[in-house]
């Protein structure tokens with residue numbers, strides 16, 4: 001995957017730095033293991049460029065929630081097919 005496409009220059013407040021910082025976005029595979037189903041999805045995780053700590057970006061959180069929801073839906077559909 002081309003990492004460059006995820007690199008956008010935005011400013012976010014980093015709690016670790018206690019300052020407004022630039023961040024970079026990396027994609028990470030997140031595994032969800034719930035009682036009745038497990039699935040994984042590619043999440044976008046923003047990291048502070050100053051200290052390297054994960055930062056919270058609401059717009060990216062929203063994207064991840066949508067990605068997780070889609071992955072869960074697909075996993076449920078696949079499970080139905082194998083019944």
Ligand SMILES: [Zn+2]
Pocket residue numbers: 014015016017018021048049050051052053
């Ligand atoms: Zn920081």
